Amino acid sequence: MDNYNASLDTLFHALADPTRRAVVQRLVKGPAPVKELAAPYDMALPSFMKHISVLEEAGLIASKKQGRVRTCTFNPDKLAAAEKWFDDQRTIWASRFDNLDTLLTTLQGETDET
Amino acid sequence: MDNYNASLDTLFHALADPTRRAVVQRLVKGPAPVKELAAPYDMALPSFMKHISVLEEAGLIASKKQGRVRTCTFNPDKLAAAEKWFDDQRTIWASRFDNLDTLLTTLQGETDET
DNA sequence: ATTATAGTTATCCATATAGCTAACTATAAT
DNA sequence: ATTATAGTTAGCTATATGGATAACTATAAT
DSSP: OHHHHHHHHHHHHHHSSHHHHHHHHHHTTOOEEHHHHHTTSOSOHHHHHHHHHHHHHTTSEEEEEETTEEEEEEOHHHHHHHHHHHHHHHHHHHGGGGSHHHHHHHHHHHHHOO | OHHHHHHHHHHHHHHTSHHHHHHHHHHTTOOEEHHHHHTTSOSOHHHHHHHHHHHHHTTSEEEEEETTEEEEEEOHHHHHHHHHHHHHHHHHHHGGGGSHHHHHHHHHHHHHOO
16 A cells, blocks of 8 residues: 555656656657667756666666667556556546535535636 | 646646645545645645645646635546546557567567566 | 777756745634 | 634745766677
8 A cells, every 4th residue: 555655656756757758658669778768858868867767666667788788668567557546536536426415515516606 | 739748747746746646535525625635644734735736736626715714626637638648658558569560579579588 | 909889877966846934814703 | 802713925944856977887890
């Protein structure tokens, strides 16, 4: 449970950056070496590598070095964990009206709007 | 497009904190005043209010002050935006094998594993 | 044997984040 | 009229983050 929450922390944090989301978006199409992943960005390699590390620590990608090139691959498992969180919220949100009191309160609130 | 990305930045950033996720989780069940939302947390009110602001700026919740109490409500639209991003990635991931070259490359990679 | 390539390590910097306290405002409640 | 409640505003602090450069290692390539 704690681990579940902690991993959502690092997972969402990893996704809260446009470079990192773009890297995921690229890797979803297939593996690629760091050099190729870095190419589109106007950023020093060590800076870029930090993004790779963040993604890897979040479990969104894996990487493996062969010779002098490190190849990165997408890992779908963690994305599923994030999606589950959204599903859970949507489910609860959708079940709001199961309770009549809630319904009345909500309608009250909504008719109060301008 | 840029706005779309920027809003994903703030959206995921907002969700990358356990307190904020818990607040969303609470509001999904129905509206609540700040005081009530803050109660479970061992945190000064101004600190807690920052979380509320982050959530509101991300568009995940809305709030309205009546008298001296500010009531917060969940806003489902943004969660949908985040889910769309996940759906998009999953779709591309699932279509990996449409291309035979990709398939062969991938199988090659997979048999290389220990 | 040299040189170029692909990362890595170490250090540094500016800004953002998450928390705090103290003092304040405005609205109930007594 | 007082007092308590619910937020708000205004600083302050420690740590994390996203970026940079410089110097290094290890592996191709020539």
